[in-house]
Amino acid sequence: MIRSALDTGGEEYRRRRAAMLAKLADLDAEHARAVAGGGEKYVERHRRRGKLLARERIELLLDPDSPFLELSPLAAWGSDFPVGASVVTGIGVVEGVECVVIANDPTVRGGASNPWTLKKTLRAADIALRNRLPLVNLVESGGADLPTQKEIFIPGGRVFRDLARLSAAGVPTIALVFGNSTAGGAYVPGMSDYVVMVRERAKVFLGGPPLVRMATGEEADDESLGGAEMHARVSGLADYLAEDEYDALRAGRSIVRSLNWRKRGVEPYPVLEPAYPxxxxxxxxxxxxxxxxxxxxxxxxxxxxxxxxxxxxxxxxxxxxxxxxxxxxxxxxxxxxxxxxxxxxxxxxxxxxxxxxxxxxxxxxxxxxxxxxxxxxxxxxxxxxxxxxxxxxxxxxxxxxxxxxxxxxxxxxxxxxxxxxxxxxxxxxxxxxxxxxxxPAQLAGVLSIVGRAAARARGQEYDEEADAAMRAMVESQIEAExxxxxxxxxxxxxxxxxxxxxxxxxxxxxxxxxxxxxxxxxxxxxxxx
Missing domain, CATH: 3.90.226.10 (2-enoyl-CoA Hydratase; Chain A, domain 1)
Structure with a gap:
């Protein structure tokens, strides 16, 4: 057993602990931004429609009091997009089975996918495939964030490729559709092994009524074009028609229970707690x-x-x-x-x-x-x-x-x-x-040395004032990055x-x-x- 020499009563330990706690306070603040989604206005609008929030859906899907390991909660931090990237991903236990869960956050731009949403979704699918974890999509998304489509369209095809590869590898894919799933997003339920749609809420179509009108001149309403009941009775896309969101989550749990899923790795030895807190x-x-x-x-x-x-x-x-x-x-x-x-x-x-x-x-x-x-x-x-x-x-x-x-x-x-x-x-x-x-200091110093050598080779006098400004700027940039x-x-x-x-x-x-x-x-x- 390791014999600890850590002096928890010493000044050095207290100073390091205080610094870490300050960093953790900053981390809590950033996580709060992610949890806030699109902000109070859009959260309230979502609730007025009688809908659950993304994390509430996850909580009801998972086994009571079981943990949820959220992944990439700070995705898009420092970008033009909200922290969290309008999607929640993680690993949780459903009916005793560890699953990867992806939940669109419709309070953020209607759940539209931006470039960071795509990266986060692809990472979650990769984790599901490499670790053989069933994938559950909680779908409510307006599709691609159109102003950034140039960064989404081409690589976005991997989302559907990954669903196909998961299914081919025998890893179940399940889609619970709570609202819109339009354009390319329609292929998420379209390529999933199991699909549950909420009556009068789920709308799944490649082109919504405005696009259909522009493309073909046809007039069609949401329900006849892509409503849950139509897909359950006519197209066959929906395997289960849920009465409400709670019913859809119950159906999702039931599907996982019926998988008869078994882990294929090693069994752990009895667990011992560490000797130190x-x-x-x-x-x-x-x-x-x-x-x-x-x-x-x-x-x-x-x-x-x-x-x-x-x-x-x-x-x-x-x-x-x-x-x-x-x-x-x-x-x-x-x-x-x-x-x-x-x-x-x-x-x-x-x-x-x-x-x-x-x-x-x-x-x-x-x-x-x-x-x-x-x-x-x-x-x-x-x-x-x-x-x-x-x-x-x-x-x-x-x-x-x-x-x-x-x-x-x-x-x-x-x-x-x-x-x-x-x-x-x-x-x-x-x-x-x-x-x-x-x-940062080493990198800035290397650039300074290179700059001095270049000036000397050209027979020029080196600008020390500009060098100091350059070093300060580079150090600040590298530190931040x-x-x-x-x-x-x-x-x-x-x-x-x-x-x-x-x-x-x-x-x-x-x-x-x-x-x-x-x-x-x-x-x-x-x-x-």
């Missing part, structure tokens, strides 16, 4: 990410019984590797200790990742890295080929990967530690996380989470990945010696 995670990460911290203090508060069998503890000590369990599921952990990855750490990581592949053990990456070490000594020592060895191992590993960005995630260290580009099954960030090609809200808004993670919730989130993710069978063993490319 999750509350203490708030005071571990320093506000200045240049200051190292011991990731074993984090591991001790995440893993079952705080038990950790460390691998190669005396070699490559900037990277901690070892075996543990989280909520009864075995995991291999890779955690950055001092940020920089040297040749020894890279080789250690590659070996450990291969061992996890041999035992079919999922990998948990706890990121706090400034990247691979640079300098003449390290280049001559083979840092490129050793870093490539680690990235090769990560790229070809077939066991599920889970990633948590605790602190820094800079340069190629982001790649070696399984950043978004390496397709971890799930990736979450703490509010303390930062990610960029390099730190490396913050977790900015990155989460672009779906470079699956959400920014409270550190205290990390163990619960990981447990839900490990349970979800075990809905799918254990993947086959990996094949590897050439490891350059």
């Amino acid at each position: 999750a509350e203490e995670l708030l005071g571990i990460v320093p506000e200045d990410l240049r200051v190292p911290f011991d990731p074993r203090e984090v591991i001790a508060r995440l893993v079952d019984g705080s038990a950790f069998e460390e691998f190669k503890p005396l070699y490559g000590t900037s990277l901690v590797t070892g075996w543990a369990r989280v909520h009864g599921y075995p995991v291999g952990v890779l955690a950055n200790a001092r940020g920089v990855l040297f040749s020894e750490e890279s080789q250690k990581a590659a070996q450990f990742i291969q061992l996890a592949g041999q035992s079919r053990t999922p990998l948990l990456f706890l990121q706090n890295t400034t990247g691979y070490m640079v300098g003449k000594e390290y280049e001559q020592g083979g840092i490129i080929k050793h870093g490539a060895m680690m990235i090769n191992a990560v790229s070809n590993s077939t066991v599920p990967h889970l990633t948590v960005v605790m602190g820094a995630s800079y340069g190629a260290g982001n790649y070696g530690m399984c950043g978004r580009a390496y397709d971890p099954r799930f990736l979450f960030s703490w509010p303390s996380a930062k990610s960029a090609v390099m730190g 490396s913050l977790p809200f900015f990155l989460s808004g672009r779906l470079y993670d699956d959400g920014v989470i409270d550190p205290r919730d990390t163990r619960t989130v990981l447990g839900m993710c490990l349970s979800a990945v075990n809905s799918a069978p254990v993947p086959p063993a990996a094949g590897y490319g050439v490891f350059r010696p």
Whole structure:
């Protein structure tokens, strides 16, 4: 068992905890913006129509008192679109079955899909396919946000392709239609395995009455063109005709119950709580990410019984590797200790990742890295080929990967530690996380050095005042673009989470990945010696 050396009564711990709590207050405020949807005016209008809100529909669909792991709640943060991207996605339990749920939020521009809605929806479908989780769509959408159609139309076809691929893979797709589902959006129920429509509420058509009038001259009303009863009695698109929203949600639960769904992964061992409270995670990460911290203090508060069998503890000590369990599921952990990855750490990581592949053990990456070490000594020592060895191992590993960005995630260290580009099954960030090609000061300094060299080559005098202004501007820009809200808004993670919730989130993710069978063993490319 890990013996914690964390001084929870010390000034340093209290300072770090206070900084994290301030960041969490900001996170709560941003989540509140997402929950508010289109704002009080449009929420009230929606309620006057006798309709439930997106999150209320989800709550009634899920088993009572069961958790819901919301994904990408900050999507579109920092863009011209509302935070949340007019759709709610996540993983919840329906009739004892873990399902991916996608719910349009009609209080935001009628539930129309903007570019961030599309990215968020595609990510949810990818999670459903890779982890073999039934997909439930709670549909009420006006289709594409027309002013941004150039960013939606071409890639938007993947939504329907993904529904077809899920069905072909034997993963059920279910659509509960509560309101409009028009234009391309009509193919969501059209391509789902099961379709429930609410009487006098659901309207599903490729072209609504105005478009039909313009295209053909035909006069048609909503009901005869695409009403729920018409689709139940005439077109056959609706499999179930619900009397109201509550009836539709009951039907959805009944469909999931009739699937006789079985998980195909491993069964967890009995669960042991960590020996140390999750509350203490708030005071571990320093506000200045240049200051190292011991990731074993984090591991001790995440893993079952705080038990950790460390691998190669005396070699490559900037990277901690070892075996543990989280909520009864075995995991291999890779955690950055001092940020920089040297040749020894890279080789250690590659070996450990291969061992996890041999035992079919999922990998948990706890990121706090400034990247691979640079300098003449390290280049001559083979840092490129050793870093490539680690990235090769990560790229070809077939066991599920889970990633948590605790602190820094800079340069190629982001790649070696399984950043978004390496397709971890799930990736979450703490509010303390930062990610960029390099730190703001380093990046600005590199540009300054390049600028000086260019001026010298041209025989010009370098403008120091302009250089200072450039450095300040670049540092400010890179700092803003490396913050977790900015990155989460672009779906470079699956959400920014409270550190205290990390163990619960990981447990839900490990349970979800075990809905799918254990993947086959990996094949590897050439490891350059």
